[in-house]
Amino acid sequence: MDNSKRRFLKGCGGVIAGMSVYTVTKAPQANISEQDNGLKYAMVHDENLCIGCNACEDACREVNHVPYGVTRVKIERSGPFGEYPDQSYRFIRHSCQHCEAAPCVKVCPTGAAYIDKETGIVAVNEDRCVGCQYCIAACPYQIRFINPETKVADKCDFCQQTQLSEGLQPACVLACPTNALVFGNLKDPDSALVKTLKSKPTYREKVDLGTRPKLFHVRTIDGEIVL
Amino acid sequence: MSAFHFDGLVWHWPIAIYLFLAGLSAGAVFFAIMLKHFKLADKAYLSPFVQAAAVIAPVAVCAGLGILVIDLTKPLAFWKILVFYNTSSVMSMGVLVLLAYQVVLFAWIGSVFSSPMLKWLKQRLPLLSKLLALLARHEDVITGVLVILSLSLGAYTGFLLSALIGFPLLNNPVLPLLFLISGLSSGAAATLLGGVLMRGNPNGVEVRFIHRIEIPMILVEIMLLFTFFAGLILSGGQSEVAALNAIGEGFWGWIFWGGVVGVGLTLPLAFNLWMKVSSDRKFAYVAVTASFSLIGVLLLRNFILYTGQMTGV
Amino acid sequence: MSITNRYGVVLLYIVWFALLWVSFPSSALAKDAGTVANSACLKCHKRNGQMLGLHANQGLALTCEDCHGEKGKHPRKGASIIAFGAKSDTAIKTQAQQCLACHEHQQLATVHWTHNVHAKRVSCGQCHQLHPETDPALLLSGPALSQSCAKCHRAEI
Numbered sequence: 249m250d251n252s253k254r255r256f257l258k259g260c261g262g263v264i265a266g267m268s269v270y271t272v273t274k275a276p277q278a279n280i281s282e283q284d285n286g287l288k289y290a291m292v293h294d295e296n297l298c299i300g301c302n303a304c305e306d307a308c309r310e311v312n313h314v315p316y317g318v319t320r321v322k323i324e325r326s327g328p329f330g331e332y333p334d335q336s337y338r339f340i341r342h343s344c345q346h347c348e349a350a351p352c353v354k355v356c357p358t359g360a361a362y363i364d365k366e367t368g369i370v371a372v373n374e375d376r377c378v379g380c381q382y383c384i385a386a387c388p389y390q391i392r393f394i395n396p397e398t399k400v401a402d403k404c405d406f407c408q409q410t411q412l413s414e415g416l417q418p419a420c421v422l423a424c425p426t427n428a429l430v431f432g433n434l435k436d437p438d439s440a441l442v443k444t445l446k447s448k449p450t451y452r453e454k455v456d457l458g459t460r461p462k463l464f465h466v467r468t469i470d471g472e473i474v475l
Numbered sequence: 476m477s478a479f480h481f482d483g484l485v486w487h488w489p490i491a492i493y494l495f496l497a498g499l500s501a502g503a504v505f506f507a508i509m510l511k512h513f514k515l516a517d518k519a520y521l522s523p524f525v526q527a528a529a530v531i532a533p534v535a536v537c538a539g540l541g542i543l544v545i546d547l548t549k550p551l552a553f554w555k556i557l558v559f560y561n562t563s564s565v566m567s568m569g570v571l572v573l574l575a576y577q578v579v580l581f582a583w584i585g586s587v588f589s590s591p592m593l594k595w596l597k598q599r600l601p602l603l604s605k606l607l608a609l610l611a612r613h614e615d616v617i618t619g620v621l622v623i624l625s626l627s628l629g630a631y632t633g634f635l636l637s638a639l640i641g642f643p644l645l646n647n648p649v650l651p652l653l654f655l656i657s658g659l660s661s662g663a664a665a666t667l668l669g670g671v672l673m674r675g676n677p678n679g680v681e682v683r684f685i686h687r688i689e690i691p692m693i694l695v696e697i698m699l700l701f702t703f704f705a706g707l708i709l710s711g712g713q714s715e716v717a718a719l720n721a722i723g724e725g726f727w728g729w730i731f732w733g734g735v736v737g738v739g740l741t742l743p744l745a746f747n748l749w750m751k752v753s754s755d756r757k758f759a760y761v762a763v764t765a766s767f768s769l770i771g772v773l774l775l776r777n778f779i780l781y782t783g784q785m786t787g788v
Numbered sequence: 789m790s791i792t793n794r795y796g797v798v799l800l801y802i803v804w805f806a807l808l809w810v811s812f813p814s815s816a817l818a819k820d821a822g823t824v825a826n827s828a829c830l831k832c833h834k835r836n837g838q839m840l841g842l843h844a845n846q847g848l849a850l851t852c853e854d855c856h857g858e859k860g861k862h863p864r865k866g867a868s869i870i871a872f873g874a875k876s877d878t879a880i881k882t883q884a885q886q887c888l889a890c891h892e893h894q895q896l897a898t899v900h901w902t903h904n905v906h907a908k909r910v911s912c913g914q915c916h917q918l919h920p921e922t923d924p925a926l927l928l929s930g931p932a933l934s935q936s937c938a939k940c941h942r943a944e945i
Contacts, residue, residue, distance in 0.1 A: 297943075299937055299941045300901075301933075301934045301937035301938065301941065302933075302934045303931075303934040303935070303937070303938065306930065306931040306934050310931075325901065327901075327904075328897070328901070328904045328905075332893055332904065332907060333893070333904075333907030333908045334907075334908065335904040335905060335907065336905060337901065337904075337905060351639075351640050351641070353563075354563045354564065354638075355563075355564050355565065355566065355638055355639075356561055356564055357556050357559075357560070357561055357564045357566040357567035357570060358555050358556055358558075358559040358560075358561065358567070359559050359560075359561045360559075376555060376559055377549070377552075378547050378548075378549050378552045378553055378555050378556050379547045379548025379549040379552070380547055380556070380566065381485050381486065381548070382564070382566050384485045385485040385486055385639050385641075385784070386638065386639050386640070386641065387641065388640060388641030388787065388788060389641075390483055390641070390787065394548050399548040399549050400548075400549070425937065425938035425941050425942050425943065426941050426942070426943050427943040454788060457640050457641070457788065459640075
């Protein structure tokens with residue numbers, strides 16, 4: 249009995265060790281291995297150029313076969329600001345931010361959500377996804393959804409499967425009538441993307457969460473200053 | 476916006492039930508081990524309370540997992556979660572814990588009930604008999620591992636939610652502890668309820684033992700709940716908004732104050748304190764107290780799950 | 789004699805129905821006013837003067853002048869006739885005022901938010917057409933609606 253008691257206590261001590269495993273899993277994932285091959289895709293949405301026409305959503309739906317009722321990209325309209333007839337609206341692009349430290353990738357139990365090391369794109373491996381919806385709950389930007397046809401967690405992948413593989417720009421970028429969307433390689437200093445980022449002040453959403461998103465926004469001149 | 480349907484809601488009540496059952500299973504096992512270790516020793520298998528825990532624990536954890544699998548959008552693909560692992564995912568690590576927990580749980584049941592089972596087998600299945608004897612010999616190791624695993628499982632139900640960084644009410648360091656303690660108390664309640672239903676003595680040594688632990692545990696739970704919400708409110712910003720949304724006026728405010736605090740904590744505490752004076756415990760008393768605790772914990776799981784997803788950062 | 793007897797009641801009914809009949813803008817009355825259908829304008833504007841859409845509803849009893857303004861010197865120079873659409877010389881504000889006489893801008897905003905942002909910049913006639921049977925702008929939805937934005941909003945590249 250005495251021996252068993254000692255072993256028992258030893259085991260209980262192990263509880264603390266067991267608990268610490270969890271703290272390890274909670275460690276920030278800042279150092280996701282970054283393979284440097286000079287390619288890292290990102291996007292800028294210029295709210296001043298955007299007119300809220302939804303052509304991006306329509307194009308995305310068609311190219312990526314997104315069923316009605318769900319969408320990979322949404323232009324969130326707020327307003328009107330000002331007095332009639334001098335009114336304006338603000339348009340914010342709502343889609344995957346392709347975080348460098350993506351919460352969805354961190355929580356996915358099967359590795360179905362992953363960061364493509366060659367392009368920096370946060371992608372979905374449909375075969376691995378079991379539909380636990382942990383990623384949907386974990387995404388602070390709430391842009392993931394279950395595709396009602398495939399039953400798989402779905403989201404924007406910068407058209408990696410469709411347009412990029414054919415050497416084209418993402419469908420939304422091509423469809424935008426006012427060129428409010430700029431897509432390109434962050435690591436190429438001559439790319440239109442980097443030039444835009446350097447010439448216009450941009451912001452990213454919820455950076456305080458440490459997600460390091462790669463969807464940049466140019467803040468609208470109109471609209472209210474929200475404190 | 477209604478209480479059960481709102482923007483941003485991803486996980487519904489089946490997840491709350493799963494979290495409840497997993498915590499309950501862990502708690503039941505934990506208390507059965509404590510009963511055996513501190514009170515019953517070798518006669519544990521004769522106690523209806525240990526017997527009840529030995530039934531409740533595996534049934535609850537299997538039912539919880541069943542609910543979880545059915546709740547997947549691709550239930551038939553659930554095996555992939557057992558094949559592919561992601562060390563940074565709380566859920567993936569939880570699956571490992573659950574698997575190990577179930578194996579060790581059955582081993583522990585085998586070791587605790589080895590003598591009656593060996594008697595009943597009478598050399599009929601020599602392989603099974605050998606296995607049982609082996610388990611009985613290593614009972615102390617199995618018990619130690621199971622304690623670790625049950626506590627891990629209880630805490631895991633909290634970590635699962637606290638890993639969601641987009642929701643200040645869930646992404647909270649107190650949540651795993653709160654879920655662990657409330658899971659343990661629900662396990663104690665289930666053990667008591669099952670025990671008295673299996674004709675256990677409501678005035679027996681087991682009930683007195685568990686009730687003695689229950690008072691400090693309820694006090695700790697109240698303290699944790701207080702810390703949980705005080706911490707959120709003092710953090711300010713969206714954390715404060717989330718906390719006040721949850722425990723303020725409205726459906727979930729009623730659930731919290733009436734269900735979690737009132738039925739789940741205050742009444743069992745009052746019953747327990749009152750019972751210390753008079754000595755004789757009746758079946759109805761034990762059953763009602765245990766039922767209140769169980770209802771309280773189930774409501775707490777639903778309350779945290781829903782109000783947690785109501786307010787994002 | 790009290791009006792509660794049967795003659796009184798019959799009398800009340802007769803007066804009531806007479807008032808009701810007079811109060812209706814019935815077709816008989818409407819015909820006397822110069823509606824679009826028999827307007828003198830149609831002598832010249834045989835084709836583009838035809839009014840088929842919702843605004844031709846006889847109950848509205850709209851005349852050409854109601855929207856296009858007083859004839860004045862038209863068709864000679866210096867006339868103040870209001871023309872609608874993208875090719876019109878009439879100021880956008882003047883064009884819009886004609887429509888806003890009946891259509892409240894708050895109401896329009898609830899139907900589609902774009903009314904607000906275009907209020908000073910685009911005339912109603914640039915998107916809407918009243919004369920045809922159906923207004924093509926009302927039929928736009930989904931991608932077709934998005935494409936119609938791009939007719940004006942197009943980056944110069």
